[in-house]
Amino acid sequence: MDQIKVEKGMAELKETFSSGKTRSAVWRKTQLRALIELVHENEEEIFKALHQDLGKHPVEAYRDEVGVILKSADYSLSRVEKWMAPKKGHIPLLFFPANGEVMPEPFGVVLIFASWNFPISLALDPLIGAISAGNTVVLKPSDMSPKCSSFLANAIPKYLDPKAIKVVEGGADVCEQLLQQKWDKIFFTGSQRIGRVVMTAAAKHLTPVTLEMGGKSPAILDVTSTSSNMKVVAKRIVGGKWGPCCGQACIGIDYVLVEDEHSSFLIGSLRRIIREFYGENPEESISLSRIGNKNNFDRLSRLIKDPLVAASIVHGGSTDEEKLFIEPTILLNPPLDSEIMTEEIFGPLLPIITLNNIQESIEFMNSRPKPLVIYAFTKDETFKKQILTHTSSGGVVFNDTMVQFICDDLPFGGVGHSGFGRYHGKYSFDTFSHEKAVMHRGFYPEIEPRYPPWNSFKLQFLRLAYSFNYLGLLLLLLGLKKKY
């Protein structure tokens, strides 16, 4: 994409934003309704593109993408006017008469990078936030999900305001061109490697950035307190590992921590559920999506080629390069210094790491980068509190997996290496808004002690004023009055 085209597009977006039309609730709600219409009217085409790019079945495509976007857009559409309204801010009596408010305003022209594993959700969910907050937008879908990228590039201009929302397709070269522009906000979903590239480019223009990244999200299994629910636990672990995009999910379970004595029970339970979900021959299953691209296939295949890792495979391990298929694979205690345990797996490989005591899981997690989410299957309230207070992660889910992604009142985002900033629901609106402080003052009474020349009285006045000790202030002023 040539630089002139990028700059022309930017100029138009800036002009649109300056016109003020994106600030109105009417414009924002019109765009949100149009987005809902886009998804409804093109559901089959979206299913087709998701199947072509990732082998997703329509049910998985609806669960993780189409349904998520319809939910998010409807949630914002019904609340955006309330979110737009200035919120009252308390002003101390000292400044009477005065009132204060916090007024959300759009940043301006924003850039959104989406990833390939949920190419519709991860493009349109941030877009919903950017529109709700009144911004103009460049959306850059991932080039690694080309059919979905092409669908978005064709459909969005037909439904949304083309002078305010543009789709730019392409890979690293296009991205680097885009990053040379001065954006008012960048919302990035992707890897730490590229997240650093984005942050570096944003720093040049002091552009605020939200980084939605990933990492190694563990699932802790306290079998002692959940043994009576093991079938549900196993379904949720299998669903949370291989369900979303065949394990290629930022909030997918990366590894499981379990006490040694329970590892066989767990593996047997997982095996049964894998068969129940994907049949005797998962390669033939229509319910298991495929590895997204050759790069990820080669990387994952390499992880299990390591002899010590290969020796730890207790289920699965088969691959088919032509079909970009990797069987749901379980490993038991691969070496902790192997790449599968030091790098984000982002695929259908599930290491099970055994501990002497489930309490050790806290130290195990704390000795590694902060994950996007911690899943913990336990009914032990004390252990829950320990996890919440002695570990740090983007989020914590007790006794389930993945479902937090569709809860609009829970912020979705990481901490430390898993990212910063968050979105979903009103958090999306806030992420794409500047909260402007507004204070209205009167002209009387004047607070003379705020002005020079300084003297001891004014120091005394300010001491009481800053402690908002109104009685003290009154007595001081009365005392002054009496004195003079």
Ligand SMILES: NC(=O)C1=CN([C@@H]2O[C@H](COP(=O)(O)OP(=O)(O)OC[C@H]3O[C@@H](n4cnc5c(N)ncnc54)[C@H](O)[C@@H]3O)[C@@H](O)[C@H]2O)C=CC1
């Ligand atoms: N927190 C979240 O919501 C999610 C996080 N992720 C994380 O993303 C990673 C996998 O996603 P990928 O798309 O492979 O990540 P990626 O970092 O390779 O690409 C992300 C985006 O950046 C663009 N990009 C690629 N090269 C670039 C460059 N040189 N300069 C600027 N932009 C560039 C891509 O086209 C894409 O739009 C995993 O680490 C995963 O954990 C993935 C999905 C969701």
Ligand SMILES: CCCCCC(=O)O
């Ligand atoms: C179920 C949808 C999850 C999307 C974010 C991810 O895990 O990559």
